[in-house]
Amino acid sequence: MTSLPVDAIRALAAQHPKPPNVTFQYGTAGFRTLGNALDPVMFRVGILAALRSKRLDGKTIGVMVTASHNPEPDNGVKLVDPRGEMLEASWEAYATKLANAPTTDVLISVLETLVQNLKIDLSKPARVVYARDTRPSGAALIASVEDGFKAMGVEARNAGVTTTPVLHYLVKAINTKGTKDSYGDDSEEGYLQKLSTSFKKLVAGKPAIPPLIIDCANGVGAIVAEKLAKHLGDTLPIILQNTAIDTIGALNNACGADYVKTSQRLPPSLSSVLKPGQRACSLDGDADRLIYYYLDDRSQFHMLDGDKIAALVAAFIVELTKSAGLDSQIQVGIVQTAYANGGSTKYLSERLPVKCVPTGVKHLHHAAEHYDIGVYFEANGHGTVLFSPDTLEKLSTYQPSTPAQHTALNHLINLTNVINQTVGDALSDMLLVEVVLAHKSYSGIEWNSLYVDLPNRLVKVVVADRHLFKTEDAERRLVSPPGLQAKIDELVRRYEGGRSFVRPSGTEDVVRVYAEAAVRAQADELAFRVAGLVYDEVGGDPAKRPS
Ligand code: G16
Structure with missing residues (x-):
């Protein structure tokens, strides 16, 4: 293709008209609104993904159809860049412009301008991998995205129904396949293998871990968590709750990470399941957020949110860099948003550099890249840890001088594999938390006592x-x-x-x-x-x- 396939776009665009009087916006995490309003947006996102891939020399772009923590009738879509990260900010504006083109003629003229201004070589291939969560509106919306692919002749790979973090993983795995930076096998199975293998190494020799209850928000996390549980076996016994992915109206309803964080209470469905002292956690609708909690011996609820996860994880990583003899060479830093509890900001900033950025993983991710090891978590449980390329290199070439240094170094290397560094990932973060709890012999109580949350x-x-x-x-x-x-x-x-x-x-x-x-x-x-x-x-x- 050397020019835009205008006829194909025209023919398919006619099946996905944009209604007047609606304005779409690429927001914090892509387009999000009622699922039944999104058909024209999906078609156009399919086209934009093709252009993004062509612009990047045929690298694989991700398209995820999800509205994550939102109510079930909502849906959404976001693009994932080749390294598994959120779409580059300047392209968000192009996405918004395309989505709002009122007619096919305007749509084509917007596309032509984009191709010209961004110097997109249309003869390059377009490659996309795409997936969706379990929302009832998902299948029809995926069909609209596929029409966008069809119009542009995309080499499209359907990753089916899976979590947002798996899709991000796949994008990075596909684009690094066969290179020295290979991120893992480019399949959901490859993801599960990578996480579970490194987890098992990290907890080897530690006392048996008591069972963990996972509230799957009646979403797609239930599917992937079940597979993960099989990989983990007895290393981490898992009890899955809220797995009703086919029950209409159940998704994120009185359960899941957003419910727990916002209402600061146990999902009612867990009240007869969770025993005092036992750990439990909630995922959100597409399993990219994680909130832990427990009941004390008076059955009082205590929440361990993204801020508490950041504190737990950062302290552990700092300790490991010290034990490995790398603390003078590797600086650990924290990124938070305004939602971070004042108690956590005080605790963390007394120990480490802390930066505050606007809401949205994309902002946190970019800020975290400035550290050797950047720990970023939103209070809502969305976050991960990034190891800079220099740090990864250092870890792979460093010669420890004592057995203790050797052990700490191995732990750090295994952490780089258990952590999904492309984006916040509830299941990967859960394994990370379990590793730290196992190493520190912490229950929820000790973890919670790191600092006191302000109400x-x-x-x-x-x-x-x-x-x-x-x-x-x-x-x-x-x-x-x-x-x-x-x-x-x-x-x-x-x-x-x-x-x-x-x-x-x-x-x-x-x-x-x-x-x-x-x-x-x-x-x-x-x-x-x-x-x-x-x-x-x-x-x-x-x-x-x-x-
Ligand atoms: C998304 C973003 C998060 C953000 C959250 C709430 O989460 O990925 O970074 O914190 O929305 O954003 P807002 O307050 O702007 O609505 P998710 O889990 O829904 O993808």
């Missing part, structure tokens, strides 16, 4: 137009609507240890309000009062005023 509350506010809200300073301050930040500041001053911020969600049609304070009742009150300010500022459905 906090997250509230969603439904407003007429969330795009009126604009932020600065890594989303910690509002610049629009004008004057609102000053009112929030005035309110926050009245609460001991008070902190609050407001930002528009990039995945749901809401504005999010976060607040923390020294005591629980105050954190709740502050959150609802700030939410009230937001609501009064821009108005909305009176029935939905936060209270």
